[in-house]
Amino acid sequence: MSRDRQRLLDYLVHILEAIARIERYVDDLDEVGFLTDELTQDAVIRNLEIIGEASNNIDKYYPEFSAQHDHVPFASAYEMRNALAHGYFRVDLEVVWKTLEKDLPELGLSVDKLIRQLMDENSGL
Structure with a gap:
């Protein structure tokens, strides 16, 4: 796999790993539990x-x-990142x-599929 292609794969893996961490953090929480748990929110x-x-x-490079x-909503994910990073105390935790609940599972499935495709292309399958 070329170095350039490997970097793309790294970005996709970072996304998937972050999704997995989030899923672990909220696994035993409902919305009320999340809204009252500052540590998990952070x-x-x-x-x-x-x-x-x-x-x-990914969008840029x-x-x-x-x-x-x-x-795959790469641009939307970055927009949300900006809102969170610069929103400080205005973050809407319900959003x-x-x-x-709605978007993260779908993003995870899409990114997992892309990773598998890149790996298959690399292995010549």
Whole structure:
């Protein structure tokens, strides 16, 4: 695998690892539990920022790849990262929870599929 392709794969793996961490953090929580647990909120927000930053790097350094896979919301993930990173005390935790419930599982499936495709291409399958 070329160095350039490996870096793309690294960004995708960073996204998937951050999703897995978030899922572990909220595994035994419902919305009320999340909204009252500041430690988990901070951990989740940090990992959403990682997802957004890696997504931005994909958009920025691999625009053709991003365009070919426009069903994956890389730009939206970066927009959320900016809102979280610069929102400080204005973060809407209910929106964060809805993102975890609705968007994160779908993003994880999409990114996992992309990783598998890249690995298959590398192995010649």
